[in-house]
Amino acid sequence: xxxxxxxxxxxxxxxxxxxxxxxxxxxxxxxxxxxxxxxxxxxxxxxxxxxxxxxxxxxxxxxxxxxxxxxxxxxxxxxxxxxxxxxxxxxxxxxxxxxxxxxxxxxxxxxxxxxxxxxxxxxxxxxxxxxxxxxxxxxxxxxxxxxxxxxxxxxxxxxxxxxxxxxxxxxxxxxxxxxxxxxxxxxxxxxxxxxxxxxxxxxxxxxxxxxxxxxxxxxxxxxxxxxxxxxxxxxxxxxxxxxxxxxxxxxxxxxxxxxxxxxxxxxxxxxxxxxxxxxxxxxxxxxxxxxxxxxxxxxxxxxxxxxxxxxxxxxxxxxxxxxxxxxxxxxxxxxxxxxxxxxxxxxxxxxxxxxxxxxxxxxxxxxxxxxxxxxxxxxxxxxxxxxxxxxxxxxxxxxxxxxxxxxxxxxxxxxxxxxxxxxxxxxxxxxxxxxxxxxxxxxxxxxxxx
Amino acid sequence: xxxxxxxxxxxxxxxxxxxxxxxxxxxxxxxxxxxxxxxxxxxxxxxxxxxxxxxxxxxxxxxxxxxxxxxxxxxxxxxxxxxxxxxxxxxxxxxxxxxxxxxxxxxxxxxxxxxxxxxxxxxxxxxxxxxxxxxxxxxxxxxxxxxxxxxxxxxxxxxxxxxxxxxxxxxxxxxxxxxxxxxxxxxxxxxxxxxxxxxxxxxxxxxxxxxxxxxxxxxxxxxxxxxxxxxxxxxx
Numbered sequence: 001x002x003x004x005x006x007x008x009x010x011x012x013x014x015x016x017x018x019x020x021x022x023x024x025x026x027x028x029x030x031x032x033x034x035x036x037x038x039x040x041x042x043x044x045x046x047x048x049x050x051x052x053x054x055x056x057x058x059x060x061x062x063x064x065x066x067x068x069x070x071x072x073x074x075x076x077x078x079x080x081x082x083x084x085x086x087x088x089x090x091x092x093x094x095x096x097x098x099x100x101x102x103x104x105x106x107x108x109x110x111x112x113x114x115x116x117x118x119x120x121x122x123x124x125x126x127x128x129x130x131x132x133x134x135x136x137x138x139x140x141x142x143x144x145x146x147x148x149x150x151x152x153x154x155x156x157x158x159x160x161x162x163x164x165x166x167x168x169x170x171x172x173x174x175x176x177x178x179x180x181x182x183x184x185x186x187x188x189x190x191x192x193x194x195x196x197x198x199x200x201x202x203x204x205x206x207x208x209x210x211x212x213x214x215x216x217x218x219x220x221x222x223x224x225x226x227x228x229x230x231x232x233x234x235x236x237x238x239x240x241x242x243x244x245x246x247x248x249x250x251x252x253x254x255x256x257x258x259x260x261x262x263x264x265x266x267x268x269x270x271x272x273x274x275x276x277x278x279x280x281x282x283x284x285x286x287x288x289x290x291x292x293x294x295x296x297x298x299x300x301x302x303x304x305x306x307x308x309x310x311x312x313x314x315x316x317x318x319x320x321x322x323x324x325x326x327x328x329x330x331x332x333x334x335x336x337x338x339x340x341x342x343x344x345x346x347x348x349x350x351x352x353x354x355x356x357x358x359x360x361x362x363x364x365x366x367x368x369x370x371x372x373x374x375x376x377x378x379x380x381x382x383x384x385x386x387x388x389x390x391x392x393x394x395x396x397x398x399x400x401x402x403x404x405x406x407x408x409x410x411x412x413x414x415x416x417x418x419x420x421x422x423x424x425x426x427x428x429x430x431x432x433x434x435x436x437x438x439x440x441x442x443x444x445x446x447x448x449x450x
Numbered sequence: 451x452x453x454x455x456x457x458x459x460x461x462x463x464x465x466x467x468x469x470x471x472x473x474x475x476x477x478x479x480x481x482x483x484x485x486x487x488x489x490x491x492x493x494x495x496x497x498x499x500x501x502x503x504x505x506x507x508x509x510x511x512x513x514x515x516x517x518x519x520x521x522x523x524x525x526x527x528x529x530x531x532x533x534x535x536x537x538x539x540x541x542x543x544x545x546x547x548x549x550x551x552x553x554x555x556x557x558x559x560x561x562x563x564x565x566x567x568x569x570x571x572x573x574x575x576x577x578x579x580x581x582x583x584x585x586x587x588x589x590x591x592x593x594x595x596x597x598x599x600x601x602x603x604x605x606x607x608x609x610x611x612x613x614x615x616x617x618x619x620x621x622x623x624x625x626x627x628x629x630x631x632x633x634x635x636x637x638x639x640x641x642x643x644x645x646x647x648x649x650x651x652x653x654x655x656x657x658x659x660x661x662x663x664x665x666x667x668x669x670x671x672x673x674x675x676x677x678x679x680x681x682x683x684x685x686x
Contacts, residue, residue, distance in 0.1 A: 109632055111533035114521070115540070119623070126521065134524075162628035166621060 108144055110134045113159050120239035128237060129155070142205060147247060154247035156307075157237070158207070165205040168198065196414040200289070204310040207243040211235060214245070214309040217286065224279050227272040228304045248305045250297030253432055261300065263436075268302035270382065270435025276306065277426055278440050281419075285320060289313040289418040291425025293432075313418040319345075323416065327372035327441060338365070346413045366394055374427075375441040382427065383434030455493050457483065459507070462500050467547040472497050498566065501552055506569040508545065512538045513577055527585040528639040531605070534577070535612055535631045539624060542616065553617045564610075571606060578605045591642045601642065608638055 108116075114124050125132040129148035136144035136159075143160035203209055211233055218230035237244035251259070261269075273296070280287040288295075290311040297305030322344040325331060331338050339361060342348040347364070348357055370391055374380040381387075430437060461483045465473055473479035476497070480490045494500050516522060516530070516537050525533065542549050552566045582601050585591030591601070611634060616627045641647075 109529060109532045109635075110521075111525070111529050111536055112628060112632060114519075114533070115536040115628070118540075124519075124521070162632075163621065163625040166625070 107136050108159060108161060112162070113146070116159055116162075116241050120242050121237070125157075129157075132157070143241075148244075155234070155237070155244050156231070156247045158243040158245075160205065160207060160241040162241075165202060168201045168205065192414050193417065196417055200311060200313070200418060203312070206240060207238060207310075208240050210310045211238050211243055213286075213312050217280070217284070217288070217309055217312070218306075220284060221276060221279060224283070225272065225275045227268055227302060228276055228306055230306055245307065248297045248307060250299040250303075250305050253293040253296065253298065253429060256298040257432065259300070261298075263434075265300070265302040266433045267436050269298055269304050270430050270433045270437050272302075272304040273426065273429060273433075273435075274437045274439065276304070277422065281315065281422075282324075282441075285315045285317070287313050287315065287419070287422055289422045291422055291429065293429065296429070311418070313415075313422070315419065316415055319413055319415040323413075323419065324441075326368055327375045331368075335361070345416065370394055374437070374439045377439060379436060380439050381436045382430035383436065385431075388431055451493070454485075454489070455503075458485075458490065458493060459500060459504055462497070463504065463545060463548055466551055467545075470547055471551065501566040502569050504545070504548065505552070505566055506573060508541050509538070509570050509573045509577075512541050513573070515541075527581050527588070527590050528635065530581060532631065532635050535609075535635065536628070539612075539616055539627055539631070543624070549613075550617060553614070567610075574606060574609060575602055578602050581605075585642070590639070592644055592648065594648075604638065608634055 117123060117125050117128070121128060125146070125148065129150045131149040133147045135146075137147045138145040142164045143158050146157045146159065148155045148157050214230070215233050215235075218233075221228060222230065231246035231248055234244040250256075277287065277291075288306070288309055288311070290308055295306065295308040297307070299305065322341055325341050326338075326345075331341070339348065339357070342361065342364065343350075348360060352360070373387070374382070462473070462479070465479070465482075473482070476490055477487050480487045494503070512534060516534050519533065522530065522533065579602060582591055582605075586593050586598075612627070612631055615630045616624060619627045619630075621627075
């Protein structure tokens with residue numbers, strides 16, 4: 001029902017990015033604003049003519065998003081693909097528009113679910129569980145979720161579509177020429193991003209890996225982070241194509257906000273979310289890289305339920321050091337040091353002209369100051385819409401920068417793709433929650449030590 | 451007698467899965483399983499009849515297994531046939547070498563009529579008829595004038611497509627065949643059930659009956675004229 005709101009979040013979630021691939025952020029921010037405008041237009045029209053359907057709106061949004069994407073480099077295609085893969089989040093019009101980058105799958109028939117179970121366990125779903133929903137209750141990006149019961153417990157059973165792994169590869173191959181053309185990048189550069197995307201998408205198709213990661217990460221996180229909870233996972237009811245976990249209660253973001261939670265509860269949930277990411281990124285160096293609202297369950301007592309460790313980004317040490325040095329405020333003053341970091345992150349290239357470098361660094365500096373701001377303060381109010389407006393405005397402004405628009409080179413390290421996406425999601429959810437967060441960062445501790 | 455037939459088929463299949471080809475001659479084959487050639491001919495005319503018989507076995511076992519599933523009676527016709535295909539592919543998996551051989555003979559142009567599937571097809575048609583009748587009773591399948599008669603053939607065409615798809619499928623655990631089964635069956639049942647073509651047809655019929663198109667009335671007129679003329683001739 002509230003699909004459009006979820007979708008709006010998804011789009012907006014692309015708008016708050018810290019550091020390195022700033023020009024991409026800028027583009028998404030701009031798109032976010034356009035989409036916002038479309039919504040306003042839509043509802044204004046709707047007052048006059050109640051029969052206008054959401055499809056119009058979605059088609060208009062898809063148009064704008066698509067246009068923006070087509071001006072972007074490399075990673076944009078990945079995002080397009082991801083966006084279109086998240087069928088549960090994106091309405092039809094978006095999916096249609098992104099067909100080229102899409103693996104589309106109608107729901108699995110129950111006989112195929114039975115077959116998958118037979119292959120994995122030698123038994124049918126109803127042999128294993130007391131009840132098992134014949135129809136899927138939910139669509140995951142590459143599979144579907146069934147609800148099952150046994151011994152008084154309720155389970156969520158995720159079943160994967162057949163042939164997804166293969167289709168990921170061929171889909172990406174299909175997207176590549178398209179990417180090369182619309183992004184104006186050369187093939188080698190596109191490959192750099194494609195490889196990262198392919199590896200991540202393929203790892204998502206391995207439910208055994210997901211099972212192990214889920215159990216491992218949730219155990220580690222539970223020890224250190226307050227107010228979060230995870231489902232139990234059941235290896236004996238899981239295989240490479242089936243994943244069984246506890247059924248999670250609680251509501252998703254949109255629904256949760258409709259119940260008018262208190263500021264205190266919203267802060268508590270936001271803090272749990274911040275701490276969850278902070279601990280993974282800075283301590284574990286492995287992060288749940290799919291922060292879309294569907295993966296979080298919010299309970300009225302401020303406990304955050306978290307699922308889906310299918311998409312986990314392992315952050316290489318070298319990249320980590322170069323990436324997070326950018327949020328250090330002192331760096332903003334030191335032009336040479338910053339430039340060095342930007343070279344390492346593949347944002348600047350040796351063959352860039354001096355004026356290009358200056359222009360790029362100028363934009364980036366502004367972005368870094370803005371997006372890194374939460375890290376440099378002890379407490380940050382993500383509910384502050386002025387802050388997000390500032391980001392939008394800067395996005396608009398920097399999208400006009402020549403050096404970015406006419407760049408034929410990829411800007412930004414491939415390892416940043418998923419980390420940026422993670423921060424997109426995090427900032428956005430915190431904004432929706434209007435949460436006031438006690439921000440932490442490894443730099444603060446370092447400063448204290450020094 | 452049943453015992454000998456079984457013995458022949460079992461040894462024949464294991465010979466094929468081992469050698470990827472048929473035994474050189476009935477004589478050699480019979481000898482290898484300690485049987486008189488004469489005895490062999492009592493049961494089978496030649497290797498081709500064994501092939502037909504094995505294919506028939508495969509579909510019979512499949513239908514039996516599918517119907518034995520506890521959830522089968524609850525299935526809609528679409529799910530029943532999906533379940534049939536998935537089970538069929540599972541059955542075939544254990545006889546992949548045999549199936550490949552059956553089809554490869556035909557692909558080489560030796561025999562393009564796929565005769566080895568004759569009995570298989572007859573059995574399938576019976577099953578399809580049963581499903582179509584059930585589907586028409588529940589209106590999952592729409593009874594349409596003229597077209598209804600070819601439903602059975604369409605389903606056979608689909609089955610044949612799936613078989614050939616599987617023969618050429620080298621994906622891991624035949625995942626692509628699973629996907630193909632889902633897609634082709636969904637499509638065919640979308641067509642067999644209520645679909646926009648029905649609406650279009652209905653509308654077209656309505657137009658023809660209710661709107662006078664100039665060229666159509668001309669056409670009617672001339673037909674009428676001819677008939678009348680014809681009539682006149684015969685009376686005169």
